[in-house]
Amino acid sequence: MEKRYQYAGSDLAGEDKSMLSSPFLGSDRSALLVSALFVFSLLSLPKYNLSGVIAFGAFPLFLMSAAKLPAGKIIKRLLRISPFILFMAAGNLFLDRTPMWFLSWFTVTGGMMTATVIFAKTIISLAGMLSVTLCIPFYRICRALEAFHLPEVLVTQLMLLNRYRSVLQEEALSIQKARDLRSFGNRGKELFRTASLIGSLLLRTTKRAERLYRSMIARGFQGRMRVCPADSMTSADWRVVGLWSLLFLALRIIF
Secondary structure, eight states: OHHHHHTTTHHHHHHHHHOOSBTTTBSHHHHHHHHHHHHHHHHTSOTTOHHHHHHHTHHHHHHHHHTTOOHHHHHHHHHHHHHHHHHHHTTHHHHOOOEEEEETTEEEEHHHHHHHHHHHHHHHHHHHHHHHHHHSOHHHHHHHHHHTTOOHHHHHHHHHHHHHHHHHHHHHHHHHHHHHHHOOTTTTOSHHHHHHHHHHHHHHHHHHHHHHHHHHHHTTOOSSOOOSOOOOOOHHHHHHHHHHHHHHHHHHHHO
16 A cells, blocks of 8 residues: 555656756756745845846846746736735835935925835845746645655645645635625624634635545555655756855845
8 A cells, every 4th residue: 555655656756857947047946946045145235225126136037938928917916915925015115215316396205215125125026936936836836845855744734735725725625605695785704703704714624634634544544645756956056056156145246
């Protein structure tokens, strides 16, 4: 039984050999390292360096054009999260009121600059990560994380979360549909009623998860998603990481 489930992902492993994340990012392992270097280099920019942040925006734009990624899909996801980023950056408008530039009747303060830089950093870093994750399927990202010796429990939890996240969505849609059928207009959408529905959603999702776990145990699950062993970093991977590191370092020095 153990041998049978040890290679349960053999079909996906065969697909790995025919799918490349991107010829400019190398393998999945080097792509994750390049993504981490990109984020750290971008976040290391000073709080007033808006030109440097914009220069780092060339990385996601390059990936989207080179890998022919759906730009509309990435923009839609960024627009969904942009209100939270704006709310996070808005606090700087009141914390730093030091005048920096005077444009006729309008004064640009330090808070405006830092808020703009925070917003731009977050948007560009998210765009870069989304571009990389659209190049690499999620199960391959988990295999690359195993190559970096992350705890197996964490990797398994990520894979199960990605696999069964639709369960939560199905339960939420079922509760929403039941509420719409039993209410008229805005009735049933009050704050306290919504809170009770969220609690009901948690209980239903927990029971559904227990049933799924029992079915997995009955089919030989032993606490780990067994796939083919993860490969280690090669010399070609390190060359790709080195080239991108030099590029990020050059941008960091210039700007």
